[in-house]
Amino acid sequence: MDINLKEFEVWFVAGSQELYGEETLRQVEEQAKQIAAAINEQPQIPVQVVHKAVLTSAVGIRELVAEANAHHRCIGLILWMHTFSPARMWIAGLSMLKKPYVHLHTQFNRDIPWSAIDMDYMNLNQSAHGDREFGFINTRMRKSRKVIVGHWQDQDVIDQLNVWLRASAAWQDMQGARIARFGDNMRDVAVTEGDKVAAQIRFGYEVNGYSLGDLVEYVSAVQEQDITALVEEYEASYTLSDRVKKGGPARDSLLEAARIELGMRAFLKDGGFKGFTTSFQDLPGIAQLPGLACQRLMRDGYGFGAEGDWKTAALLRAAKVMAAGMPEGTSFMEDYVYHFDPQGMRVLGAHMLEVCESVAAEKPLLDVQPLSIGGKADPARLIFVGAPGPAINASLIDLGNRFRMLVNKVEAVTPPEDLPRLPVARVLWDPKPNLKVAAAAWILAGGAHHTVYSQALTAQHIADYCEIADIEMVLIDEGTDLDEFKKELRLNEIYYHIAQGI
Ligand code: MN
Numbered sequence: 308m309d310i311n312l313k314e315f316e317v318w319f320v321a322g323s324q325e326l327y328g329e330e331t332l333r334q335v336e337e338q339a340k341q342i343a344a345a346i347n348e349q350p351q352i353p354v355q356v357v358h359k360a361v362l363t364s365a366v367g368i369r370e371l372v373a374e375a376n377a378h379h380r381c382i383g384l385i386l387w388m389h390t391f392s393p394a395r396m397w398i399a400g401l402s403m404l405k406k407p408y409v410h411l412h413t414q415f416n417r418d419i420p421w422s423a424i425d426m427d428y429m430n431l432n433q434s435a436h437g438d439r440e441f442g443f444i445n446t447r448m449r450k451s452r453k454v455i456v457g458h459w460q461d462q463d464v465i466d467q468l469n470v471w472l473r474a475s476a477a478w479q480d481m482q483g484a485r486i487a488r489f490g491d492n493m494r495d496v497a498v499t500e501g502d503k504v505a506a507q508i509r510f511g512y513e514v515n516g517y518s519l520g521d522l523v524e525y526v527s528a529v530q531e532q533d534i535t536a537l538v539e540e541y542e543a544s545y546t547l548s549d550r551v552k553k554g555g556p557a558r559d560s561l562l563e564a565a566r567i568e569l570g571m572r573a574f575l576k577d578g579g580f581k582g583f584t585t586s587f588q589d590l591p592g593i594a595q596l597p598g599l600a601c602q603r604l605m606r607d608g609y610g611f612g613a614e615g616d617w618k619t620a621a622l623l624r625a626a627k628v629m630a631a632g633m634p635e636g637t638s639f640m641e642d643y644v645y646h647f648d649p650q651g652m653r654v655l656g657a658h659m660l661e662v663c664e665s666v667a668a669e670k671p672l673l674d675v676q677p678l679s680i681g682g683k684a685d686p687a688r689l690i691f692v693g694a695p696g697p698a699i700n701a702s703l704i705d706l707g708n709r710f711r712m713l714v715n716k717v718e719a720v721t722p723p724e725d726l727p728r729l730p731v732a733r734v735l736w737d738p739k740p741n742l743k744v745a746a747a748a749w750i751l752a753g754g755a756h757h758t759v760y761s762q763a764l765t766a767q768h769i770a771d772y773c774e775i776a777d778i779e780m781v782l783i784d785e786g787t788d789l790d791e792f793k794k795e796l797r798l799n800e801i802y803y804h805i806a807q808g809i
Pocket of ligand 1 (some may be wrong): 613614641658757
């Protein structure tokens with residue numbers, strides 16, 4: 308399931324009015340086309356940028372918005388007021404608009420031509436005030452949107468657009484997305500629970516449960532030759548332990564893991580699912596906990612959450628779309644064990660088995676080892692250490708009356724020693740600003756033990772996504788002060804309570 312962001316379009320729309328006459332509007336259109344084409348040609352812009360129109364009337368705006376709402380490849384709009392566009396003409400269109408949009412506050416010419424500037428120039432280049440008129444009506448209508456300021460050839464503007472476009476593409480991808488749950492939440496766990504109906508209303512994805520019997524049918528139907536071919540792929544991709552090599556004592560367990568992977572793939576493909584959850588407490592008919600399968604399905608772009616955690620499964624899918632085409636990895640993750648050494652406090656992140664190989668620093672080792680819980684056969688898994696470098700952990704929780712996103716900036720580091728007896732994939736990180744403050748803030752904000760861990764994405768990707776979803780996001784980073792953070796949580800309680808109404 309390759310994610311190709313070039314299948315998506317963002318529509319570039321300039322605003323103006325009839326007052327200026329045909330010649331000026333022709334120039335506006337020419338320049339808007341040039342900007343849209345230049346942005347489209349930037350290598351890091353992930354989607355197609357399509358110049359649509361210069362809009363000068365309420366009717367034209369409404370028609371374009373209706374078209375954008377209905378267009379399945381259109382992820383949103385880039386809006387720019389080249390000239391003064393009296394903003395009441397935007398009210399009807401903005402009221403109808405269901406797609407995300409960015410207000411690009413730019414100007415065709417970067418510099419003021421000091422010796423040549425005259426009144427014709429002033430009449431044509433009006434975005435400095437035209438965009439303020441447009442900004443007002445958005446604020447007056449309490450519209451959630453991104454504002455990017457700068458010349459359109461400025462690298463920082465392109466970088467900000469890149470981030471926002473990735474968030475918007477993920478948003479579009481999640482509309483109508485289906486998440487499959489094999490089994491329910493792990494018994495008695497609170498944070499992985501939540502309101503699936505509220506999530507569907509807020510984020511656009513649907514979550515549905517399936518019995519393990521549904522999956523077992525697919526696993527049972529897997530053909531021997533497909534298992535052989537998949538194991539050959541394993542052999543080409545990973546280092547196999549002696550136990551799972553041909554003739555090794557756990558070879559049959561590896562073949563069984565391949566059968567489970569093929570069955571899960573077929574089930575997810577047939578149902579058009581973009582994410583799934585498993586539960587180690589609920590595996591009747593499945594011989595071993597699907598570890599390797601989950602790792603490889605994540606690598607291919609599926610969202611995944613363990614122990615029935617559908618919120619993290621959906622968030623991981625969104626993150627996979629945001630990170631599409633980027634070399635760094637993104638995975639399901641869990642804060643597992645602390646290193647409380649005052650010389651450098653660290654978190655060891657892992658899971659029972661399911662960490663995506665995209666975050667690996669090395670070629671993974673494929674092995675079969677016992678799992679101390681669950682009471683099933685020994686499962687296959689990929690074992691590796693995560694690559695060092697900056698990363699984020701993101702967690703979505705359900706506070707009962709709303710969703711909250713938490714993001715913590717971290718720095719992944721190479722473990723100071725080997726961990727030869729730990730047979731799972733793991734990542735060691737230094738949370739910002741430090742473990743004590745980061746963990747206290749995370750716990751006060753109610754963040755889950757499960758996260759989406761990404762070295763590809765920054766906090767800004769998640770912030771843009773939350774802005775589109777119109778949900779709360781709290782950030783824990785170098786600047787976090789616990790007293791201020793507590794105040795922010797208290798103020799957010801009031802703001803979101805009032806802003807969301809009943
Ligand atoms: Mn877990």
